Amino acid sequence: MRLDDRFEDLLGSLRGFYRTWYVFTGLELGLFDALRDAGTAGLTAAELAARTGVEPALAGRWAWGADAFDLVETADGRIRVLGDVGTVLLDADRPEFLGGQFQFAAVGSLDYDRLPDVFRTGRPALARPDRYRVAIERLTVQDVAVFFQEVLGALPQIVADLRSGARVIDVHSGGGRWLIAMARRFPGLALTGIEFEPDSVARALANIAEAGLAGEIGVEQGSMLAIGHVAEADLVYFQYALHQLPDPVGTLRSAWAAVRPGGWLVALDWYLPTAPDELRSAHGELIAGVQLDEVVQGTRLVTATEALGWFAAAGLPRPELVDLPSGASAIVVHLG
Ligand SMILES: C[S@@+](CC[C@H](N)C(=O)[O-])C[C@H]1O[C@@H](n2cnc3c(N)ncnc32)[C@H](O)[C@@H]1O
Structure with a gap:
């Protein structure tokens, strides 16, 4: 493997580590649940905070990071969870469910x-x-x-x-x-x-x-x-x-x-x-x-x-x- 490629390869592991903690936080605090319940309308950071009991400024920061990690989408001040992300992280009755693996x-x-x-x-x-x-x-x-x-x-x-x-x-x-x-x-x-x-x-x-x-x-x-x-x-x-x-x-x-x-x-x-x-x-x-x-x-x-x-x-x-x-x-x- 070229050195640049190896660098990217190992960098991917670090990104995965941080992404795991965004997922864990979103699961533990019910952020993904709240966003999924809101459907395509999404939520503002303030609404997300009010529904989950998270400190409002930090709800916004979580959403910003979760967007960077392709877990949610923010547009026009509204946050939406990606449909397939919700399925894999939240649908516990499916063999594709990974929410428990992230928590573990x-x-x-x-x-x-x-x-x-x-x-x-x-x-x-x-x-x-x-x-x-x-x-x-x-x-x-x-x-x-x-x-x-x-x-x-x-x-x-x-x-x-x-x-x-x-x-x-x-x-x-x-x-x-x-x-x-x-x-x-x-x-x-x-x-x-x-x-x-x-x-x-x-x-x-x-x-x-x-x-x-x-x-x-x-x-x-x-x-x-x-x-x-x-x-x-x-x-x-x-x-x-x-x-x-x-x-x-x-x-x-x-x-x-x-x-x-x-x-x-x-x-x-x-x-x-x-x-x-x-x-x-x-x-x-x-x-x-x-x-x-x-x-x-x-x-x-x-x-x-x-x-x-x-x-x-x-x-x-x-x-x-x-x-x-x-x-x-x-x-x-x-x-x-
Ligand atoms: C990974 S857990 C699985 C629990 C459960 N079957 C499930 O699917 O969630 C492993 C099980 O092994 C049992 N176990 C671990 N160490 C043990 C020990 N030293 N003696 C008896 N059972 C033990 C625990 O009681 C635990 O329930």
Whole structure:
């Protein structure tokens, strides 16, 4: 690459860093929401400030910067959010949704001052703060969309098996967003979340109560290894969790024991690409970014081959690996 081109290339990364913070600020403060609600009429900076509680002069400065970063358009003193920007940043039920990824990248990076030390010593920074798990809950909103639009599309038999009364366990269920979405999509399911982190259990219970679904969804605190469900579930599900667990093989064994005849075990996750072309792609860069996040806390993304190895080591029947259009993959086992 010519030096000028390399300069532009690296400069692009710096611009991306600042752009991320304009996006994060706009999401956190509801600026994008307010602008989208205003439609093509747009808002003045004063109106934007009044609707979001932002200090008026700073609302104007945010809009100026967001315009520089091609997120909004300002003309005749009125600010409008670009339609496609609103879709990608705000529409949480679409697989293209990136709002949660921006929030995760910004909040997670607050801990990256520890990275040099972790790389030097090989010792992870121990616990992440609660704000991190709140960001994870936003990040995995995208996984919920991927599950409904891609996993269920690829596995219609699961949809047929999720009749009213079917029992579903979400292993390490975080803030409970998948459970809530399942209760809405398939009324009459008996849904249980198992969650290890006390603050995530508390958030899940609050989210479930707010959704009016406390009667349909229970949450048990602990590790799947310690909570002994046996031959009772029609679907046992892992969402973006298996790779973070200290004992994935043991957890898979416990999870498989919870599946009843005719039932399913599905693990949705994002795997490290192995082919050079896949690695040196936008998807590869994103996965490399997430891997950096895992380094901080001493967990790691793995390749699909390594994950399949966990299933074999746990003694499960040969799983099916389903690669999905979003770049995520589902590993699926059916107890026939
Ligand atoms: C990235 S979160 C995913 C949460 C949820 N499934 C979602 O999609 O939002 C990973 C999960 O791994 C679990 N986990 C992390 N470390 C763990 C540990 N040491 N023991 C048991 N579970 C752990 C957490 O409880 C957390 O729910």
